[in-house]
Amino acid sequence: MMYFILTFFIGAAVGSFVNVLIDRTISGRDWVRGRSECDHCHKTLAWYDMIPILSFVMYGAKSRCCRTPLSFQYPIVETIVGLLFAWWMIVGFVFFRLVSAPLTVVQPLFWLFTGVILLILLLADLFYGVVLMNVVWLGCATALVYRLLLGCFGAYQATDFYLAILTGFGFYAFFWSLWKITKGRGMADGDMYVALYMGILLGWPKGLVAIMGSFIIGAVVGVILIATKLRSRKDTVPFVPFMVIAILVTLLWGNQIIGYAGL
Ligand SMILES: [Zn+2]
Structure with a gap:
């Protein structure tokens, strides 16, 4: 229980950093240097102003x-990342520990890191309608290094590695042509880079499950939004959240889906 609470709060602290990172990137500020200050009166914040979740509750959402x-x-973001870490500690650490030593720790850590990257991409698109390119490249790079590492220890085949890169570029080309055909109205241009990341991250055939899943989820949500008149047909709906949800579903149940569909 102590571990659970501790992991939750480490996650919440990471979530707090995620908030700052997204905010500062969107507003074009440097997020490495500089002390945290109030967005409104620019007073420097004390440590007790920055305790994840608790500060917010203590000062009554002000x-x-x-x-x-x-x-x-x-x-909300702090709680989500906290829960992600806690889940990872209890379930994910065992779930992702698929290979033998020396990668028993590297593998779960990689997927935790990937989880945070995916969440940042989801939030930035959902709240601000942008794709953070640095985060996408960081995701691509860590996924490639991770695969290479697995390959070095014989837990991953070279052909699968090339296939993952090919899947990424295939998805990129597919989204790029969609973007060209619709003249940029159907799809944001940042989406094609997230598609590239999705392909590299999941490879083949799991990538296929995720890309089909993201279009299915997108279509269902789109129909619901239009039917409930929350959005009109002309509004663009951010697509990255659907891709992230599809990636998560594929990671958790991809093998069952592939088996069921006979891919
Ligand atoms: Zn203030």
Whole structure:
């Protein structure tokens, strides 16, 4: 139980960093240097202003310095990342520990890191309608290094490695042509890079499950949004969240889906 709470709070702290990273990237500020300050009155924040979730609750969803109401995005993201870490600690660590030593720790860590990357991409597109390219490249790079590492220890075949890269570029080309055909109205141009990442991350045939899944989920949500009149036909709906959800579904149940579909 202690481990659970500790892991949750480490995750919440990472979630807090995720919030800062997204906010500062969107507003074009440097996110490495500089102390945290209040967005409204620019007073430097004390450590007790930055405790994940607790500060938000303690000061009644307002900033302590100038009582400006704060967005619920912060504690929600912190809670989600906290839960992701806690889940990983209890279930995921065993779930992803598929290979033998010396990669028993590397493998679960890689998927935890990937989880955080996917969440950042999802949130940035959902809340701001942008794809953070640095995060996409970081994801691609770690996925490739991770695969190479698996390959070095014989847990991954060279052909699968090339196939994953090919899948990535295939998806990229597919999204690029969609973007060209619709003249950029049907799809944001950042989506093609997330598709590239998806292919590299999952390889073949799991990538195929994820890409089909993202279109199916996107279509279902789109129909619901139009039917409930939350969005009109002309509004663009961010697509990255559907891709991220499809990737998660594929990671958790991909093998069953592939077996069922006879791929
Ligand atoms: Zn303030």
